[in-house]
Amino acid sequence: MGNILLEMKNITKEFPGVKALDNVNLKVEQGEIHALVGENGAGKSTLMNVLSGIYPFGSYTGDIVYNGEVCQFQKIKDSEEKGIVIIHQELALIPYMSIGENMFLGNEQGRKSAIDWDKTYAEADKFLKMVGLTESSRTLIKDIGVGKQQLVEIAKALAKHAKLLILDEPTSSLNETDSKALLDLLLKFKQEGMTSIIISHKLNEVSYVADHITVIRDGSTIETLDKTVDDISEDRIIKGMVGREMTDRFPKRHNVAIGDIAMEVKDWTVYHPQFAERKVVDGVSMNVRKGEVVGIAGLMGAGRTELAMSIFGKAYGTNISGQLILNGEEVKLKNIKDAIKHKIAYVTEDRKGNGLVLTNPIKINTTLANLSEICSKHVIDQDKEYQVAEEYRDKLKTKCPSVEQNVGNLSGGNQQKVLLAKWMFADPDVLILDEPTRGIDVGAKYEIYCIINDLVAAGKSVIMISSELPEVLGMSDRIYVMNEGKMVGEMAGAEASQESIMSCILKS
Amino acid sequence: MVSFNLSEVIKKYTMVIALVIIIGIFYVGTHGTILLPQNINNLLSQNAYVFILATGMLLCILTGGNIDLSVGSVVCFIGGIGAVMMSKGMNVWFTVLVMLLVGVAVGAWQAFWVAYVNVPPFIATLAGMYAFRGLSNVVLNGYAVSITNTTYLNVFGGGADCYIPDFFHGAKLNTTCMLAGIIAVAIYVIVSLRNRIAASRKGYATTSAVGFYLKLVIISAVILFVTYKLAGYKGIPTSLIWIIIVVLAYHYFTTKTTMGRYLYAVGGNEKATQLSGINTKKVYFFAYTNMGFLTALAGILTVARAASAQPTYGMFYEMDAIGACFIGGASAYGGTGSVFGAIIGALLMGVINQGMSIMGVDANYQKVVKGLVLLLAVIFDVVSKREKK
Numbered sequence: 001m002g003n004i005l006l007e008m009k010n011i012t013k014e015f016p017g018v019k020a021l022d023n024v025n026l027k028v029e030q031g032e033i034h035a036l037v038g039e040n041g042a043g044k045s046t047l048m049n050v051l052s053g054i055y056p057f058g059s060y061t062g063d064i065v066y067n068g069e070v071c072q073f074q075k076i077k078d079s080e081e082k083g084i085v086i087i088h089q090e091l092a093l094i095p096y097m098s099i100g101e102n103m104f105l106g107n108e109q110g111r112k113s114a115i116d117w118d119k120t121y122a123e124a125d126k127f128l129k130m131v132g133l134t135e136s137s138r139t140l141i142k143d144i145g146v147g148k149q150q151l152v153e154i155a156k157a158l159a160k161h162a163k164l165l166i167l168d169e170p171t172s173s174l175n176e177t178d179s180k181a182l183l184d185l186l187l188k189f190k191q192e193g194m195t196s197i198i199i200s201h202k203l204n205e206v207s208y209v210a211d212h213i214t215v216i217r218d219g220s221t222i223e224t225l226d227k228t229v230d231d232i233s234e235d236r237i238i239k240g241m242v243g244r245e246m247t248d249r250f251p252k253r254h255n256v257a258i259g260d261i262a263m264e265v266k267d268w269t270v271y272h273p274q275f276a277e278r279k280v281v282d283g284v285s286m287n288v289r290k291g292e293v294v295g296i297a298g299l300m301g302a303g304r305t306e307l308a309m310s311i312f313g314k315a316y317g318t319n320i321s322g323q324l325i326l327n328g329e330e331v332k333l334k335n336i337k338d339a340i341k342h343k344i345a346y347v348t349e350d351r352k353g354n355g356l357v358l359t360n361p362i363k364i365n366t367t368l369a370n371l372s373e374i375c376s377k378h379v380i381d382q383d384k385e386y387q388v389a390e391e392y393r394d395k396l397k398t399k400c401p402s403v404e405q406n407v408g409n410l411s412g413g414n415q416q417k418v419l420l421a422k423w424m425f426a427d428p429d430v431l432i433l434d435e436p437t438r439g440i441d442v443g444a445k446y447e448i449y450c451i452i453n454d455l456v457a458a459g460k461s462v463i464m465i466s467s468e469l470p471e472v473l474g475m476s477d478r479i480y481v482m483n484e485g486k487m488v489g490e491m492a493g494a495e496a497s498q499e500s501i502m503s504c505i506l507k508s
Numbered sequence: 509m510v511s512f513n514l515s516e517v518i519k520k521y522t523m524v525i526a527l528v529i530i531i532g533i534f535y536v537g538t539h540g541t542i543l544l545p546q547n548i549n550n551l552l553s554q555n556a557y558v559f560i561l562a563t564g565m566l567l568c569i570l571t572g573g574n575i576d577l578s579v580g581s582v583v584c585f586i587g588g589i590g591a592v593m594m595s596k597g598m599n600v601w602f603t604v605l606v607m608l609l610v611g612v613a614v615g616a617w618q619a620f621w622v623a624y625v626n627v628p629p630f631i632a633t634l635a636g637m638y639a640f641r642g643l644s645n646v647v648l649n650g651y652a653v654s655i656t657n658t659t660y661l662n663v664f665g666g667g668a669d670c671y672i673p674d675f676f677h678g679a680k681l682n683t684t685c686m687l688a689g690i691i692a693v694a695i696y697v698i699v700s701l702r703n704r705i706a707a708s709r710k711g712y713a714t715t716s717a718v719g720f721y722l723k724l725v726i727i728s729a730v731i732l733f734v735t736y737k738l739a740g741y742k743g744i745p746t747s748l749i750w751i752i753i754v755v756l757a758y759h760y761f762t763t764k765t766t767m768g769r770y771l772y773a774v775g776g777n778e779k780a781t782q783l784s785g786i787n788t789k790k791v792y793f794f795a796y797t798n799m800g801f802l803t804a805l806a807g808i809l810t811v812a813r814a815a816s817a818q819p820t821y822g823m824f825y826e827m828d829a830i831g832a833c834f835i836g837g838a839s840a841y842g843g844t845g846s847v848f849g850a851i852i853g854a855l856l857m858g859v860i861n862q863g864m865s866i867m868g869v870d871a872n873y874q875k876v877v878k879g880l881v882l883l884l885a886v887i888f889d890v891v892s893k894r895e896k897k
Contacts, residue, residue, distance in 0.1 A: 315783060354780050
């Protein structure tokens with residue numbers, strides 16, 4: 001083994017109710033490219049946030065040893081001073097500023113009293129050349145493509161005198177050519193002595209550039225593979241990523257009769273609302289039957305949420321084409337209200353951002369999507385509202401002092417139950433649940449699964465979008481696999497395995 | 509549930525308590541003058557426009573801290589139209605109808621840009637503030653136009669001297685006024701008790717009995733106190749009737765109806781509201797159109813009180829209304845606030861104004877104090893929310 005540049009020892013980080021990292025160890029050698037792989041939510045980004053000081057020293061336990069000294073970073077600036085620079089998945093560039101302005105934002109060149117713009121642009125041009133960009137640093141960010149923007153991010157990192165470069169999913173928004181160029185750039189930097197950590201879902205890319213691969217699963221380090229001694233084929237990496245034991249974390253469904261097709265879409269295509277030439281959902285066909293749980297697996301950004309929301313009364317996207325068939329009849333849904341009237345419900349993945357009104361009490365959230373049910377002539381019957389809220393609180397075992405409680409004060413699991421209650425009260429036949437158990441603890445997850453079982457037992461249809469493969473496998477009668485806007489696989493729940501789903505995605 | 513949590517009560521009724529304290533300070537400072545019947549009467553009728561504009565402004569603020577800067581100019585514009593029409597001898601009811609319709613049209617005009625074209629409310633109504641101030645001058649031709657129509661003045665509290673006549677001709681006290689106060693208390697007590705009994709019979713959680721009866725007694729006492737004072741002067745000012753109608757109607761509207769509910773939901777989380785199948789554009793459109801309607805009503809009362817319309821009327825009315833809402837606990841980010849809160853806020857501003865005037869505080873310093881009160885109220889709102897997290 002060469003010189004160890006960075007060692008993270010026994011890192012443990014807890015969020016209220018969740019242990020995100022549990023005794024994680026990571027060793028990175030000087031001058032190597034080290035890949036960090038794992039499923040969504042395994043803890044990769046959390047680990048990097050600990051390293052870069054986003055989670056300050058004291059909010060986690062364990063040691064960070066960098067360049068032979070123990071570091072206690074309080075903020076991002078501290079880690080950057082040491083040369084640890086992180087490039088996040090979402091590009092953090094400001095579109096209406098020039099490349100140069102962006103590169104030196106927070107690190108302005110010149111004297112304290114005034115920014116020296118000539119120096120700024122001259123420096124910026126120098127670093128742009130190093131990443132192989134020929135654009136002038138006076139060009140506005142909005143005028144260059146995503147691929148070049150990613151390179152600007154790297155140039156920005158270099159301008160901070162990076163010695164350890166951390167890239168979180170650097171190629172997730174790039175096409176194949178741009179991705180290849182970026183990876184080659186990393187290899188070139190490696191020859192010049194730069195150390196990099198790359199987080200990626202694209203295992204072919206990982207195999208291509210990485211010297212070591214560390215696999216993280218459920219907040220723990222599983223193994224570190226060495227390019228020179230271990231097999232680092234995609235199948236081998238997948239095995240490490242998903243090889244967890246399956247226990248009965250999922251309640252059994254008994255004798256639920258699966259009936260006729262309740263909802264079907266054919267050749268469904270959706271374009272991005274801002275970039276109208278970009279296809280987000282591409283010719284998707286799928287269906288769900290009465291009494292059936294259909295899982296949709298895929299990586300983040302596969303287009304699953306976009307598919308669901310576009311079906312739900314065009315809540316997302318432009319230029320939507322394709323057929324939507326409900327109970328054998330083709331329908332055209334004009335808006336969300338129309339979709340609710342046709343008994344479709346979409347339960348968002350982002351319960352705080354898009355699902356609940358946090359400043360309002362439980363009862364008001366419960367009735368929001370179906371207020372007319374408890375109204376006569378636009379006047380709300382508040383007795384009835386209270387009864388409805390109590391009924392669903394009982395049914396879903398929501399833990400709260402009273403239904404007058406503001407939703408913002410509930411735990412994640414209970415918030416999720418209120419969200420489900422809201423949509424169950426809208427009395428849909430087809431429920432699209434988007435990441436229904438994201439960010440909630442194991443016990444609450446089990447209860448949500450029980451609710452799903454009750455729903456299908458009552459003859460409803462459930463489409464469950466989830467990035468957690470065990471959940472998709474444990475709950476679904478049938479599984480669709482989606483990648484980059486397309487349906488790339490369909491399999492019976494009983495026949496599917498984590499390996500078969502992952503290889504569907506990775507080999508598509 | 510017979511718990512009585514003092515700190516909760518203080519938190520919930522902070523502004524009411526602040527109002528009581530401030531009245532207390534001015535009571536001492538003015539040697540009791542501030543609670544003389546005539547001053548209570550003035551407090552209510554002078555600020556009639558603030559109460560009504562604050563109610564409308566609250567609905568806009570609920571949708572997400574959005575304000576309407578044009579209301580001062582529109583008050584003037586609508587008052588001008590009414591004064592000119594009546595000076596030409598037009599029918600008074602026709603005039604009032606036109607004033608209200610113009611108000612709704614002005615509101616809809618601004619609401620359209622805000623709701624359907626996504627012009628930021630600040631800009632759309634700033635434009636209105638300039639434009640309608642200009643149009644007021646055009647309508648009035650730059651002059652003051654006086655209003656002489658007695659029906660109009662009587663109905664809308666004109667000439668600073670218009671009261672519900674005393675049908676019983678009480679010798680010292682205005683009997684009608686006193687009777688109205690007693691009836692109001694009776695209705696209030698009966699409705700509250702009935703709701704509470706109904707709630708407990710259905711097995712709903714009720715608030716603590718101590719708190720309930722305390723509130724009942726205090727509010728009844730306040731109503732009787734105010735009507736007693738008014739009875740000792742000239743009786744119920746007609747403008748008070750309009751305030752009560754607007755406040756009760758909009759309290760009901762914001763707490764009991766679907767559109768009222770949507771106003772809160774949009775301000776609390778616009779995306780979630782949209783995804784619940786609610787047309788959020790309609791909600792914005794409603795809030796600003798309604799503001800136009802209430803602005804027209806405020807315009808009607810303003811020119812009635814002055815018995816004339818002048819091109820300078822209504823200056824800074826928008827600021828009084830906005831200030832009242834925020835002092836009354838409306839969140840600058842939308843989603844929380846109440847009509848009664850805005851009314852308390854308006855009263856607080858009114859008491860401070862009047863108290864300082866009686867004490868002879870320089871008008872310029874009065875503005876300084878009002879500014880600081882507004883700042884303090886919002887700081888309190890922000891800080892108390894931070895503690896919760």
